[in-house]
Amino acid sequence: MQTPSPAVPAADERLNWLSSIPFFAVHLMCLFVFAVGAKPVDVAVCLGLYVVRMWGITAGFHRYFSHRSFKTGRVFQFILAFVGSMSAQKGVLWWAANHRHHHRYSDQAEDIHSPLQRGFWWSHVGWILSDKYNATRLDGIKDFARFPELVWLNRFHLVPSVMLAVALYFIGGFSMLVWGFFVSTTLLWHGTFTINSLSHIFGKRRYKTTDTSRNNWLLALITLGEGWHNNHHYHQNTANQGWFWWEVDLSYYSLKVLSWFKVVEGLRLPSESTKYAFRKYTEAERAELAAPTRFWGASGARAQFVAAKAAGEAARAAGDAARAAGDKVREALTAAADHLPASAPPPPAMLERP
Numbered sequence: 539m540q541t542p543s544p545a546v547p548a549a550d551e552r553l554n555w556l557s558s559i560p561f562f563a564v565h566l567m568c569l570f571v572f573a574v575g576a577k578p579v580d581v582a583v584c585l586g587l588y589v590v591r592m593w594g595i596t597a598g599f600h601r602y603f604s605h606r607s608f609k610t611g612r613v614f615q616f617i618l619a620f621v622g623s624m625s626a627q628k629g630v631l632w633w634a635a636n637h638r639h640h641h642r643y644s645d646q647a648e649d650i651h652s653p654l655q656r657g658f659w660w661s662h663v664g665w666i667l668s669d670k671y672n673a674t675r676l677d678g679i680k681d682f683a684r685f686p687e688l689v690w691l692n693r694f695h696l697v698p699s700v701m702l703a704v705a706l707y708f709i710g711g712f713s714m715l716v717w718g719f720f721v722s723t724t725l726l727w728h729g730t731f732t733i734n735s736l737s738h739i740f741g742k743r744r745y746k747t748t749d750t751s752r753n754n755w756l757l758a759l760i761t762l763g764e765g766w767h768n769n770h771h772y773h774q775n776t777a778n779q780g781w782f783w784w785e786v787d788l789s790y791y792s793l794k795v796l797s798w799f800k801v802v803e804g805l806r807l808p809s810e811s812t813k814y815a816f817r818k819y820t821e822a823e824r825a826e827l828a829a830p831t832r833f834w835g836a837s838g839a840r841a842q843f844v845a846a847k848a849a850g851e852a853a854r855a856a857g858d859a860a861r862a863a864g865d866k867v868r869e870a871l872t873a874a875a876d877h878l879p880a881s882a883p884p885p886p887a888m889l890e891r892p
Contacts, residue, residue, distance in 0.1 A: 550670040551660075558667045564626075567720040574713035583710065583718040587624075587702075588726050589762070594621030595633075595730055596762050596789040603634035603682055607777040608793060609804040612685070612879035619691050625726055626699040628666075629692030631683055635675035640734075641774055645749035651734045654750060662728075662735035699723075729760045737767035743827040744816050745772035753785070763787030773812050777805040781813050 574580075598618030601607045610618070619630040627633060636650055643649045650671060653661035665671060674692060676683050683689060691697075699719075706718040741752030751771035758765030758780065766779040766787065780787030796802045819827070 551664075551668050553664065553667045554669050557669070561663075561667060564720055565724055567716060568724055570712075570716045571721060574716050576717075577713060580710065580714050580717035583706070583714055584722040584725075587718055587722045588729070591621065591625040591722070591726055592729060592762050593789060593792060594618065594623075595625055595627065595726075596764050597793055598622040599627075599630055599633045600637065600764065601777055601779075601789065601793075603630055603679075604637040605775045606681070607775050607806045608797075608802045610802045610879065614801055615685075615879055616687055616691070619688055620698050623691060623695050623698040624702050625730070626696070626723055627727070627730065629674060629695035630688060631676065631679045631692040632674040632695070634682065635679035636671060638678050639675060641771070644747075644751070644771060645738065652749075653735050653738055658735050658739075661738075662731045732757050733761060733764050733767060737765060741765070741767070743768050745769070746819070746823060746827065747771045755786075758786060763789040769808075772815075773808050775806055776808050778807060781808055 599622040602610070602615070602618055603622075622630055622633070640649055640651065645652045645654050647655060649655055651661040651665045656664070703715060703719045707715040710718065737752055737754055737757055738750050739752070741754030741757070743750070743752050745768055747768065749771060751767045753768045754765045756765065757767070763779050763786065764770075766781070766785050769781050769785070770776075770779045777793055778787050778790035779785075780790065790805075793802055793805060797805055816824075816827075
């Protein structure tokens with residue numbers, strides 16, 4: 539498989555230092571904790587906003603906008619988008635469209651944040667700080683791009699996070715701003731980014747997929763359930779990602795409670811045959827899934843991935859896998875076609891095959 543060398547990035551793949559100043563500035567502002575101290579109320583606000591905004595990403599940006607794994611009305615749809623936007627992870631349409639693209643090409647050369655293709659730094663944060671993916675892939679999110687309020691929020695995606703920062707300052711002063719926004723946002727960023735960078739490297743694989751997605755209980759705890767990543771890549775349009783009782787999934791638990799009050803409905807769950815598909819695997823398949831991962835940069839991970847997939851795999855086979863993943867994305871969205879608010883504007887064609 540031919541992949542670009544991470545040592546010689548293209549011009550649009552290099553870190554844009556100017557546009558990245560706010561990102562690094564948020565990190566530097568965390569140092570003010572040594573000046574303002576650690577008041578219990580500030581630390582509580584920090585942790586509380588971490589959980590609320592992580593939920594906006596996991597339940598909103600990911601499970602609803604990216605995969606349409608449940609139904610809700612147009613008002614709560616906007617609330618999900620607004621809460622997720624308070625995380626300062628760019629616009630809701632931008633986020634969901636890129637995530638769908640990731641599923642279509644997961645761990646292939648076209649994957650926008652594969653640690654196997656480009657290394658830890660790129661998959662964790664480099665792809666966001668470059669200029670390559672600044673534009674929103676509107677052709678991949680046409681189902682939600684027909685809502686003008688979402689288009690507006692996607693364009694002015696910094697409005698919710700700036701409003702949050704200003705509110706924190708006026709409510710609790712500079713110390714609450716430092717803890718409630720800068721520290722909380724920094725933790726939130728890196729908690730979210732671990733799913734792109736670490737969950738394809740560390741953990742266990744239960745299901746055969748076209749990538750190296752893994753289940754990791756620690757990442758599941760810090761991301762409210764997103765760490766059950768192998769489950770998710772095996773069957774992506776489920777509202778729950780923890781499929782067994784011991785797989786803690788706080789995002790799903792909250793959605794279940796909201797369904798009791800009819801705020802959301804139509805929670806999609808995996809069938810029993812899907813959950814227990816691994817029982818039919820051969821010993822050789824189980825051994826392949828259980829193989830440990832050793833990752834020290836893109837080249838080492840790529841070598842392991844190629845060996846696991848068979849050393850002489852042809853480019854045509856990789857293309858077939860990418861098309862199969864694309865078909866799975868389209869299949870998931872087609873299956874969830876009714877998971878839009880009843881007041882949705884008329885839809886254009888969605889996710890046409892390129």
